[in-house]
Amino acid sequence: MNAKPLQPSADFDVQRIRRDFPLLARTVHGKPLVYFDNANTSQKPLQVIEAVDNHYREHNANVARAVHQLGEEATAAYENARDKLATFINAGSREDVVLTSGTTQSMNLVAYSYALPRLKPGDAILTTVMEHHANIVPWQLVAARSGATVKAAPIDQRGELIVEKFFDMLTPEVKLACVTHVSNVLGTVNPVRDIARECRRRGIPLLVDGSQALPHRPVDVQALGCDFYALTGHKMLAPTGTGVLWAKREHLQAMPPFFGGGEMIREVRFDGTTFAEPPHKFEAGTPNIAGFAGVGAAIDYYQSLGFSAIRAWEHELLIYATERLREIPGLRIFGEAAEKEPVISFLIEGAQATDMATLLDLEGVAVRSGHHCAHPLMQFYGVPATLRASLAFYNTREEVDAFVAALLKVRKLLM
Numbered sequence: 035m036n037a038k039p040l041q042p043s044a045d046f047d048v049q050r051i052r053r054d055f056p057l058l059a060r061t062v063h064g065k066p067l068v069y070f071d072n073a074n075t076s077q078k079p080l081q082v083i084e085a086v087d088n089h090y091r092e093h094n095a096n097v098a099r100a101v102h103q104l105g106e107e108a109t110a111a112y113e114n115a116r117d118k119l120a121t122f123i124n125a126g127s128r129e130d131v132v133l134t135s136g137t138t139q140s141m142n143l144v145a146y147s148y149a150l151p152r153l154k155p156g157d158a159i160l161t162t163v164m165e166h167h168a169n170i171v172p173w174q175l176v177a178a179r180s181g182a183t184v185k186a187a188p189i190d191q192r193g194e195l196i197v198e199k200f201f202d203m204l205t206p207e208v209k210l211a212c213v214t215h216v217s218n219v220l221g222t223v224n225p226v227r228d229i230a231r232e233c234r235r236r237g238i239p240l241l242v243d244g245s246q247a248l249p250h251r252p253v254d255v256q257a258l259g260c261d262f263y264a265l266t267g268h269k270m271l272a273p274t275g276t277g278v279l280w281a282k283r284e285h286l287q288a289m290p291p292f293f294g295g296g297e298m299i300r301e302v303r304f305d306g307t308t309f310a311e312p313p314h315k316f317e318a319g320t321p322n323i324a325g326f327a328g329v330g331a332a333i334d335y336y337q338s339l340g341f342s343a344i345r346a347w348e349h350e351l352l353i354y355a356t357e358r359l360r361e362i363p364g365l366r367i368f369g370e371a372a373e374k375e376p377v378i379s380f381l382i383e384g385a386q387a388t389d390m391a392t393l394l395d396l397e398g399v400a401v402r403s404g405h406h407c408a409h410p411l412m413q414f415y416g417v418p419a420t421l422r423a424s425l426a427f428y429n430t431r432e433e434v435d436a437f438v439a440a441l442l443k444v445r446k447l448l449m
């Protein structure tokens with residue numbers, strides 16, 4: 035990990051920012067909450083909560099169906115979120131931004147609509163050992179149906195992808211490569227731009243799982259040079275049930291619809307139905323309209339703070355938390371990549387992760403314990419579970435201190 039702060043963050047007023055997040059002020063088991071489970075889901079600022087509330091109070095109607103005023107307002111809020119998302123990830127065109135319920139749906143859309151029709155026995159999908167199950171299981175399901183296989187590129191003990199191995203594994207039978215931008219367990223940032231370049235040289239499409247990247251760093255999908263980029267709203271301040279699949283136009287044009295129903299058709303006839311153009315072709319049924327009103331507000335919130343300030347503060351917190359954790363005897367950190375986001379997985383010798391998390395909860399500290407939907411990564415490290423502290427820009431050094439004090443207390447109880 036780069037141990038130098040990115041830039042001074044003196045003007046980052048974290049206490050002012052925290053006042054935007056009402057939940058951070060609550061207590062848990064009589065203790066002030068320390069919320070370090072941000073990689074699981076982020077907390078929501080008032081601006082997002084109010085956008086959702088305002089939608090239901092003032093604008094609630096279905097999208098793209100009604101010609102009345104409310105219908106137009108609801109459609110505007112939904113389509114406005116698409117515009118903001120397109121700008122946020124530099125999509126090139128709003129038409130290339132498919133609104134989904136989250137990364138999992140985005141991945142499954144690619145699996146069933148893009149991969150399955152193309153795969154044949156002997157083909158392969160290449161992923162990595164550090165992936166979330168959402169970037170493994172959909173590929174296994176379509177591989178099982180088509181006679182293809184799923185291969186996983188290795189990582190090293192520091193939790194970095196062995197990039198040369200990944201490139202070696204980009205053999206002609208690989209029809210799709212899938213890699214996470216940032217690991218949800220290790221915080222590792224993968225060199226997706228280099229990976230995309232090598233995939234392009236070999237004519238292999240690349241899907242990037244951006245779930246854990248967007249909360250921490252600006253993303254430019256065109257500059258990355260990938261073919262597909264998936265993201266989930268609830269990890270980036272927005273409501274649950276919101277997400278995106280961005281894809282290159284040529285792929286969206288070629289992909290058949292996955293879900294059928296209302297909204298995604300041009301004309302329905304029993305002698306042959308025709309479909310809407312992308313992205314609507316992939317958006318059957320009534321979407322999470324209020325949720326996407328919240329997405330718009332979440333993007334505005336990120337932009338009001340600016341990623342350079344967010345990144346500097348989070349990096350400072352990551353360095354501080356890592357140093358403080360290293361003071362604890364018997365503590366092992368999983369994931370020491372040169373470039374990482376503020377996610378720290380660890381174990382303390384002699385203590386079970388779940389016992390620790392349960393006792394930490396009694397101290398008001400919310401961390402995740404378990405396999406983090408990354409069984410193959412746990413198998414790689416030979417452990418059933420880890421504890422994971424995942425930080426956000428609204429966390430503080432004082433919370434890190436409270437977390438470390440709670441860990442020391444809990445460790446004593448369990449030893």
Ligand code: PLP
Binds near residue numbers: 168243266407
């Ligand atoms: N990919 C990564 C790296 C994740 O961390 C997660 C969620 O934890 C997902 C995919 C799945 O996201 P969702 O459950 O929002 O679809």
